[in-house]
Amino acid sequence: MAGTELEPRDRLRCVIIGAGMAGLLAGIRLKEKGDQFVIYEKGDKVGGTWRENRYPGLTCDVPAHAYTYSFAPNPEWSQFYAPGPEIQHYFERIADDYGIREHIRFGAEVAACRYFEGLWHITLSDGSTDVADVVIAATGVLHHPRTPDIPGLDSFAGDCFHSTRWDDTVPLDGRRIGVIGNGSTGVQIVSALSERASRLVHFQRSPQWIMPVQNFIYSETDRHAFRSDVSNIDAIRFGQDYWGGIRRFNAAIIDADSPEMAEIEAIVLRNLEESVTDPELREKLRPSYRAACKRLIYSPNYYAAVQRPNVFIETGPIERVEPEGVRMRDGTLHALDLLVLATGFHADRFVRPMIMTGRDGADLNQAWAVRPTAYYAITIPDFPNLFLLNGPTAPVGNFSLIDIAERQWAYIDQLLDLLRQGQCSAVAASHDALADYEERRITAARHTIFGSGCTSWYLDAHGVPLTWPWSYDRFAEAMAAPKLSDFELA
Incomplete structure (x- = not known):
């Protein structure tokens, strides 16, 4: 020394x-x-992942009031789980409010x-x-971004891009859309586009356990209360509901045989059994691994989205991509106008x-x-x-x-x-x-x-x-x- x-x-x-x-x-x-x-x-802006990701349905799976700097609460969140554009705006504002932008070389x-x-x-x-x-x-x-190694991917005649390279000029309504990948990003995109696409195919190698959540909207009265008294924000970001859930989840993941893990497994299993009515679809959506082995997915509406008549879950292996769409190993061709690669990083x-x-x-x-x-x-x-x-x-x-x-x-x-x-x-x-x-x-x-x-x-x-x-x-x-x-x- x-x-x-x-x-x-x-x-x-x-x-x-x-x-x-x-x-x-x-x-x-x-x-x-x-x-x-x-x-x-x-990049050309602050925000990191929130700058890169602009796909439909993007939200944070941490409650908005807990996903802020401890010294910079935000009373203006529009909902419990904030949408991506609001989070990006928050970081833009922080850069300005704290005089950091002048120190950045974009x-x-x-x-x-x-x-x-x-x-x-x-x-x-x-x-x-x-x-x-x-x-x-x-x-x-x-x-x-991780691009999947699928033969013929470059031959697709429609629009195709990774979820972090979302092309805002590409139309979505009434189109035939395929989404490859079913982590948090794929789940959010499918949930958002299920009401907009004429046909939506979700390609997934393995299904996900889904933790049910409610994403409620904050009213102007709520936001006024947050502005007037920061203790109303603190009750959320430092409260027992949030931290109790954090500690429960943490205890579960570090001890796979813990009562906390058993509780989580019971919740996600009940969500699958009670939310998906069609037995065949339910089995397609049933994972073969334990809950939280992969990053646990939080979603208020994925199971509802995939039960719409225009949405199809495809669990078979992909043979190749062709100009018209995605060809499965069993010979099935899913004709598509847009292919989204939600294939991670x-x-x-x-x-x-x-x-x-x-x-x-x-x-x-x-x-x-x-x-x-x-x-x-x-x-x-x-x-x-x-x-x-x-x-x-x-x-x-x-x-x-x-x-x-x-x-x-x-x-x-x-x-x-x-x-x-x-x-x-x-x-x-x-x-x-x-x-x-x-x-x-x-x-x-x-x-x-x-x-x-x-x-x-x-x-x-x-x-x-x-x-x-x-x-x-x-x-x-x-x-x-x-x-x-x-x-x-x-």
């Missing part, structure tokens, strides 16, 4: 990668500390970050460069494909050769002064990632204080600390519901859930203060 010969710094020079939820949070907090920073954003994609001589040297895709004491990677998880890339080179030439791709990982999802050995928000092994699932990011930032800020106060010039987790963390995490992760026998984007290349496998409260405790003996300070 560096000693007292280092002088305290007036301010750090920081580069933040990404102007989504986490990047804006980092900018707000750094501005409060008086640090110098710039946010490089490859259309600026980071190509490489290299650490040498005690500094991070950043290269952008246009060839321009920057230098920083600290790099904050707020790149998110779900931003590299490459969830294991995180900051990649940018080149990340750490101390003594350490290469991130090599460090992540087995699986992407970081000590408590935040810091990587041999990459000093690089901090990740919602990095690999962070808590995922049906939680508010804003809350997760705020707790992570509180942890990171304590490490930044070591730099600000001159206690060291570089900080990163040790190899031993990461190895110990990963050994404990992997052992626990194999016994979570995510490891109970299904395929999902939660699993790494070796079938191990790439998730936080312990309780939410344990995460909060871990984020309260870094264990400095697990760090290398230089």
Whole structure:
């Protein structure tokens, strides 16, 4: 550890990668500390996933009042689960209200970050460069679209695009529409388009368990109450209904044999049995794996949507895509005008494909050769002064990632204080600390519901859930203060 010969710094020079939820949070907090920073954003707007996703039916599956920064409640939400455009507007407003927009360079994609001589040297895709004491990677998880490997996909004569590349100019009403993929995105799109398409085919390799929810509209009287007294908002975002559900779900996923998991399984099974009247369709929609093994889907209306006479569930294997539509292996042709690929993302890339080179030439791709990982999802050995928000092994699932990011930032800020106060010039987790963390995490992760026998984007290349496998409260405790003996300070 560096000693007292280092002088305290007036301010750090920081580069933040990404102007989504986490990047804006980092900018707000750094501005409060008086640090110098710039946010490089490859897109043309703030918002991250809420900028990229504009598909019909887009909503957040976390209650709107819980999906806000703790310091910036929003009394104007129109409904309990906010639609995507409102969430995007919220982040746009936050960028303006907190004076962050002036620190953002839009259309600026980071190509490489290299650490040498005690500094991070950043290269952008246009060839321009920057230098920083600290790099904050707020790149998110779900931003590299996954396109299915289906023969003939390029031959389709109609409109075809990934759900994150929605073409707003393409008409929807009265058209024959196919949706491939049935995660949250596919479920939301099918629910939204079921009343607009003349024929809607939902192609799914495996069905989903659906948790029933009610998405009620807030009246003007409700919003006036939220504006008048923030305690009305706090009753939702900090109330027992929300946090009781969080803890129930968390207890369930970390112990697949728990009473909480049995309760969840009973709810989703009853939802299927009581909501779907046709026996044949019901069996098509019955998953063969346990509830929450894949990310649990929350929907108020999917089962109602797929029972409309113009909606068809297709569970057979796809043979190929033809100019006229999708040909199934049994020879059936589904003639389509529009094909939507709700096929998810490459969830294991995180900051990649940018080149990340750490101390003594350490290469991130090599460090992540087995699986992407970081000590408590935040810091990587041999990459000093690089901090990740919602990095690999962070808590995922049906939680508010804003809350997760705020707790992570509180942890990171304590490490930044070591730099600000001159206690060291570089900080990163040790190899031993990461190895110990990963050994404990992997052992626990194999016994979570995510490891109970299904395929999902939660699993790494070796079938191990790439998730936080312990309780939410344990995460909060871990984020309260870094264990400095697990760090290398230089």
